[in-house]
Amino acid sequence: MPQALDTLKETPSQTAGPYVHIGLMPNFVGIHGAHAEDLGGRMLNDKAKGQRIAIEGHVFDGTGEPLRDCVIEIWQADAAGLYPSPSETRGTADPNFAGWGRAAADPQSGLYRFETIKPGRVPFPDGRLQGPHVSLWIVARGINLGLNTRMYFSDEAEANAADPILLRIEHRTRVPTLIGTRTGDSYRFDIHLQGPDETVFFDI
């Protein structure tokens, strides 16, 4: 026998379950006093640079019914394309923008909504620029491993056409599942867990 590798296995995922709000956004479900405010509810302050936008939509199950119990987190670059993270080596991100947000689907309508800014472009490892995008992570009852996807912007057709990740999608008819459609300053991004319009999810 050779020596053993001292590697560990990642802790296995388990579903967030139906009561995920208790842990991630207790005030949202009426548990007040434990934490002053729910994390991720405000992504920016008045001094943040960039174009104010909203992102909203539904997450649909295989019957087309919206999930009313999911929680979504987003992570994105600032207006200059920089991330507020110690791993960001290209510069210092806007201190007035968090880059990260968390929202629950509305318990009645299932609508989720983020108020944020439009991100700048971020390079792919080989230096090519990616289209502006927002990374999403979706958890809920019935989802065993949190789902990763991205939203690109409908008014960035040229950048999207050169995006290394969108280019990688073999079935071109699926690319529109990753594009948020603009109306004014708002982008609609519906996520389909199954069916003919199933959203492209990523193994990142």
Added chain:
Amino acid sequence: MSGRSNEAPETGPFYPRDRLWHPPALTPAYKTTVLRSPQRAPISFSNTMSEMTGPVFGPNIIGELDNDLIHNFAKPGESAQGPRIIVHGRVLDERGRPVPGVLIEFWQANAAGRYRHKKDGYLAPLDPNFGGCGRALSGEDGSYAFRTIKPGAYPWPNGVNDWRPAHIHFAIFGSGFAQRLITQMYFEGDPLIKLDPMTGGLSDRRAVEQLIAPLDMARTIPMDATAYKFDIVLRGRRSTMFENRLEGN
């Protein structure tokens, strides 16, 4: 910012996730997955900054009672009811290195198995002094700890007589968005674990065992609380010059 100022931040890509170690999206015995599981293969790509970076939380967001579920929702002078326990462990990466500055959020049912959530209709009573949520930040050595009451098992509408083993839900941030993880901690010796459709989705028995916290007498507080140890392993990342070779070079 986390307390890693003396160390160069890790900037490399993550090791690919071993998706076969996790439960598959579709586990029919857990019925809700049937309509909520993507059916097409997820698309893989090399990590970019969007995956390698992630939000960082500092100690300033952690309140004094955030790691004490016995008291963080209780009226002054009162405390939550049930068997008092300490849950502690370390956050490590796949190389076994401690991961400091990790925000861990946890939530659970009360001692009777009831959640403080309007969707929970189980007939067990709510405890007026128990909210069921808390959070902690891992230290320089990756360690974390909190105090709570042992949650009760509870029935859930799946099969006609399905019971969840006692468990605590954990949501964990790493240093990059690709490390984001939600899991559940179970308790050593619970006979309901082997009947549970959620752990049943794990194909390797060792993966189930990785979610079961052993009783840890060394960390108990005599005449006060027993203790359970739950180590958490996040995805590892490449960090040396050799491993950081840019794609295509």
